Amino acid sequence: QLQLHEAGPGLVRPSETLSLICSVSGGSITSGNYYWGWIRQSPGTGLEWIGDAAYRGKTYYNPSLKNRVTVYLDTSRNQISLRLSSLTAADTALYFCARTCNGGSCYVAGTDVWGQGITVTVSS
Amino acid sequence: DIVMTQSPDSLTVSLGERATISCRSSQSVFLGSNNKNYLAWYQQRPGQPPKLLIYWASTRQSGVPDRFSGSGSATDFTLTINSLQAEDVAVYYCQQYFNAPRTFGQGTRVEIK
Numbered sequence: 155q156l157q158l159h160e161a162g163p164g165l166v167r168p169s170e171t172l173s174l175i176c177s178v179s180g181g182s183i184t185s186g187n188y189y190w191g192w193i194r195q196s197p198g199t200g201l202e203w204i205g206d207a208a209y210r211g212k213t214y215y216n217p218s219l220k221n222r223v224t225v226y227l228d229t230s231r232n233q234i235s236l237r238l239s240s241l242t243a244a245d246t247a248l249y250f251c252a253r254t255c256n257g258g259s260c261y262v263a264g265t266d267v268w269g270q271g272i273t274v275t276v277s278s
Numbered sequence: 279d280i281v282m283t284q285s286p287d288s289l290t291v292s293l294g295e296r297a298t299i300s301c302r303s304s305q306s307v308f309l310g311s312n313n314k315n316y317l318a319w320y321q322q323r324p325g326q327p328p329k330l331l332i333y334w335a336s337t338r339q340s341g342v343p344d345r346f347s348g349s350g351s352a353t354d355f356t357l358t359i360n361s362l363q364a365e366d367v368a369v370y371y372c373q374q375y376f377n378a379p380r381t382f383g384q385g386t387r388v389e390i391k
Contacts, residue, residue, distance in 0.1 A: 200371065200382060200383070200384045200385045201328065201371055201373075201382040201385075202382070203373075203378075203379050203380045203381060203382065205378075205379075206378075206380075214378035214379070214380075215378075215379075216378075216379040217279065217379065218379075250327055250328075254375060254380065256316065256375040256376075256380070258309070258311075258312040258314060260333075262330075262333060262339065262340075263316070263318065263333040263334055263337075263375065264318030264320075264330050264333040264373065264375055265318070265320070265328070265330060265373070265375075265380075266330045266333075266339065268327035268328060268329075269327065270327055271327055
């Protein structure tokens with residue numbers, strides 16, 4: 155069974171860069187036509203899609219974050235990384251790693267696998 | 279960006295009754311070449327990540343009870359929960375995966391009356 159597990163700092167200072175890692179077990183990020191990426195949820199609010207990347211495919215970012223965000227697939231470690239720079243308090247959120255399929259040939263479409271999430275607080 | 283708007287923001291329903299949630303997209307998420315609507319529904323219980331319920335607007339994910347159903351096309355979609363159960367208390371989100379950014383609705387909170 156595919157599982158995703160997020161790791162990283164729980165507290166980051168304003169203006170610094172956040173680095174999160176999502177470790178994938180029970181499957182490979184190089185198999186299938188999937189996008190691997192990140193979604194966040196600010197306290198008490200809804201879901202915000204950050205960005206995702208496909209193996210041998212394109213990477214997409216939320217335009218609201220585009221200049222600050224990088225999503226990278228480390229195939230040697232079977233991990234997905236997120237880097238978000240120039241942090242402010244508005245970046246305080248629960249960050250989820252997730253798998254999405256959006257092609258017409260997807261057996262299951264949408265975001266079908268989620269990590270449990272990691273809480274990140276931006277504060278001095 | 280495609281803006282997803284859900285209504286209502288919250289819903290209180292008696293056990294065993296029906297809950298209906300609407301989702302509207304600012305542009306069509308229907309692709310004529312494969313006759314599919316790129317729309318999914320998720321359930322998020324407190325303290326849990328979202329769970330995929332419905333994809334392609336009306337296809338139920340494996341293991342999801344058949345009291346959950348999705349309908350609609352192009353820009354207007356509906357999630358229906360028939361015979362509401364206590365475990366259905368959650369926030370429900372729609373999402374379009376037609377293009378990036380893969381935007382979500384603001385969520386609809388379902389509670390028991």
